[in-house]
Amino acid sequence: MTMPILYSLRQCPYAMRSRLGILHAQQTVVLRDIDMKNKPEEMLSISPKGTVPVLQLSDGKVIDESLDVMIWALTQSDPNNLFYSHDKQKLPQMLELIHRSDHEFVDALQKYRAASRYHDSNKEECRERCCEWLMEIEHVLTQHTYIMGEKVSLVDYAILPFIRQFSRVDKKWYAQAPLPYLRAWLVNHYNDPTFSKAMFTYPKWHKDADDIIFGDF
Structure with a gap:
């Protein structure tokens, strides 16, 4: 294996954030978009929990937490300074906010989506x-x-997929909600070509499929 392999799923917010991290880090991976109803043994053998994303590095190491995938990618290269390396206090603040989002906001969001459905x-x-x-x-x-x-950071991309989900639960309500700055922030991301790259639809992977190369190349 000469290139990392990313098991992914386009509409999964965790997989989405990993794709965004890889793109902004200008890394290149073999992308395998999977069918969650027919999970490939190749993925389950390296990450038995069966969730995406799963990144298998060239040396065989496996990363199966989305934020860890982002951090790995941006540690290789951070051309847009998403880590705010000029201020050493910023990264711990970002990680704390992402942790809070993943536990407080995402929990509430799942209940909101279920209640709406x-x-x-x-x-x-x-x-x-x-x-x-x-x-x-x-x-x-x-x-x-x-x-x-004034510049985008790791935390923007880490929480973006979940705020996108929130905005789509009740679009009519969201359009007039008292969140004008949040709406503008989300539109800024939608207008970013990198977001379109992250959301591109690829064929579902199977073991006889040709490799799909994904990344900023």
Whole structure:
């Protein structure tokens, strides 16, 4: 194996953030978009938990947490300074905010999506829990264009897929929600060509398929 292999799934927010990290780090991998109903043995043999993303490096090492994939990629190369290396305090702050998002916001988001899908009466309550967290981001975005400052950072791309999910649960409500700066922030990402690259639809992988090379090359 001469190139890392990334097992992925286009619509999975965790896989999406790993793709964004790889693109912004200008790394190149073999992309295997999988069918979650028919998970390949090649993936399960290296990561039995059966979730994506899974990155198998050229030396055989396996990374199967999405944030770790991002950090690995950007440690190789960070041309846009997503780590804010000029300020050593920033990266720990980003990681803490991502951790909070992954536990506080994502938990509330999953309940909101389920309540909307099944028309539960507590949909508004679940949405309000999401908004309590998002208002912190909204406040930050009133001060600068991106979450850590005027330039985009690791945390923007790490939470982007989940805020995108939130915006799509009830599009009519979201369009008029008291989150104007968050909406502008999301549109900025949508207009970024790198986002389009990350969201490109590839054929599902099978063991006889040709390799798909993914990355900034």
